[in-house]
Amino acid sequence: MVANRGIVGFVAVTMLGAVLTGCFWNRGSEKEVVVFAASSLNGSLQEIGRLFEAATEYRVAFNFAGSNVLARQLVASVEADIYISADDQWMDFVEESGEVHSETRRDLLENTLVALCAAEATWGPVSNVSELAELDFRVLCVSDPVAVPAGRYARQWLSNVGMGQTNAWAALAERLSPSSDVKATLAQTLSRRDAVGIVYWTDYLERKNEARLLLKNDEFEARYPIALTRSGMEKQPAGAFFRFVQSDAALEIFRNYGFAIASMVESE
Amino acid sequence: METIYETVVRTIGWASFSIGLICVPGVAIAYLLSRKEFAGKHVLSALTTLPLVLPPTAVGYLLLKVFADYGLLGPDTLGFDLRVLLTWKAVVVACSVMAFPIFVRTAKLAFDEVDPRLEDMGRTLGMSGWRVFYSVTLPLAARGLVAAMLLGFARSMGEFGATVIIAGNIPGKTQTLASAIFTAQQRGDDASATTLLWVALLVGFGIVYATERLSLRRVNTGGGRA
Known part of the structure; x- marks a missing residue:
């Protein structure tokens, strides 16, 4: 009996929820x-x-x-x-x-791109991409370089810089950590001390207090x-x-x- | 380029490893919950169930806080770096935590079905408590425990929300079957997404089928209960 009443109650609440959802679904x-x-x-x-x-x-x-x-x-x-x-x-x-x-x-x-790290990380500003690639960070946080604009831009930026036999993008390939959008990239970068991230200049400004700017690409235009x-x-x-x-x-x-x-x- | 085969093998490996990790503590807690009465039993039961009802992203965020530099298990607290975040270890941590509730609950049911009188008989024959557990309870609960492992394994295989937060989605390093499907879908790479979907369907079907077979057989043989 008690169990039955419980089931009836549960069904009633669920149906009420469905009705309310229907009422407010298209509101406004x-x-x-x-x-x-x-x-x-x-x-x-x-x-x-x-x-x-x-x-x-x-x-x-x-x-x-x-x-x-x-x-x-x-x-x-x-x-x-x-x-x-x-x-x-x-x-x-x-x-x-x-x-x-x-x-x-x-x-x-x-907009333009920047490389940054968490304020608690140990690296300081660098003057070019080659210097950036030589820093000893463990992961380079980027947005998905195939699909997400911020990631495509990042790849474009780093691919254009030669490093020895290859380019900076290829040199850093082993350390990439792609995420689904630029805010996720920013969050991943700032949550750790062993990461560098490539995001927009505007993202850096929004989280300025928690981040350290390593390099800004003024020639780039998103x-x-x-x-x-x-x-x-x-x-x-x-x-x-x-x-x-x-x-x-x-x-x-x-x-x-x-x-x-x-x-x-x-x-x- | 990371092949689908490698991603699948890696995911199966991580899921198996996770189940291996939670096996012993999971069985211990399930046995405690099934057989013993103690203060805080319901609290323990609720705590072990928590990851099942929480959004996986909430669990992921919590784990991120725990393993962050300043977190409870972070380098600042421990004095050394476990190097969990954004590595394969994070995948295993996420899978283990998310699979734990379903493992414990299924294992508890398995122990519930073992007739305590059989254990008592073992004791009257002079077996030690440990011996009774090892040679009476465990064999009788074996099928249920295997089902627990399979279900936990399946849960690990599909883990996404917590994994992507603490392990990221790094191809060839921390990408799982689930996050590979996510990436392929987001990129609009329908061919890869479809292939991965078929793999997920096949693996999922295989596990559920095996679990069903196991529990059916248990019913048919009666499990020793009148």
């Missing part, structure tokens, strides 16, 4: 803009989102992940209104599938294109947020986080 989607953004934009975009919500009647829902993950999700099923990628390749991929509106695509931001998706074209809040991230107030926030503003946006 009319006034909501869904933004898929490269994980390096996490801090800055959230701040811009709060500003946007305070200034309008709309709400923003963010999905931050590696641009590759977002691109695949977008192509599989368009649940986003706006896509901001950390490189052109993934934006191209989504554009070719017809999920984003090509007319709205534009470069929004620029580009962040933005575009409205097909569903975003039909939604008012999406258009509003799309304009808002290009407004002076938003660009100021991006600048504070260390991003450079793409020249096309700035001249508009």
Whole structure:
């Protein structure tokens, strides 16, 4: 008897949960803009989102992940209104599938790469990649060099520097620890003393107190294109947020986080 | 380039090693929980079950804190470096912790099914407690214990959440079957992901099939219980 009552109670609670979930599932989607953004934009975009919500009647829902993950999700099923990628390749991929509106695509931001370590680590700043490769760190934390923009950029940077018979990337291959996006790379680097990580300049600035900058690549330019998706074209809040991230107030926030503003946006 | 074969072999190796590690403490705790009454029994039972109900990422994060430089088992505390994080040892730690609950729970059931009267008979024949355990309890519980090992092994094979946090996902070093599938999927490398999926299906099916066979046979032979 007691066991029976327990089962009935459990089923009742489960069903109540299901009903409640159903009720709230799509709540507010009319006034909501869904933004898929490269994980390096996490801090800055959230701040811009709060500003946007305070200034309008709309709400923003963010999905931050590696641009590759977002691109695949977008192509599989368009649940986003706006896509901001950390490189052109993934934006191209989504554009070719017809999920984003090509007319709205534009470069929004620029970023650059750094090598850093935890503040408790023993290494000091170096003057070039060869010196970096000679440090005695045990692991080099990078984002997935095949798919994630930050990882592709890192590979590009290090591959272009010759080391003896080979290049810096190949010389460091044995010590690589790839992770799924740049924030994961940053976390992995800062959680240990025997690691060096390659992340964006903006990531370093966000965790400046816990990190030591070893090398900055000023010649490198990571580009962040933005575009409205097909569903975003039909939604008012999406258009509003799309304009808002290009407004002076938003660009100021991006600048504070260390991003450079793409020249096309700035001249508009 | 890391081949799929190597990843699978490595994963099986780590899972086996993890089960080897937890076997003795797991059997000891399962036996205690099944046979003895002592203060804090329910606390011990709850603690050993915890990794089963916690999100694997929570366990991973906890282990990361434990093995970090300043953590409980970190170099700052111990005075020497265990070199666990981002090495194969971290994979084994994650697998062991995550497989422990299912191992202990299954092993406890195995001991529950052994009739205590048979143990008593052993004792009246003058066997020592250890001897009774070794030559009466253990053989009678053997099938259940093998099932516990298989289930624990299966849990280890599939471990991802905790592993990726403390061991990372380094091809050729700490990449497991689970994290290889994750990487292949994230890269959009459908060919590799599909192959790995088939391997996972085959291994998983084999283990579940073996476990079922074992428990069926136990029912058929009656396990000595009237």
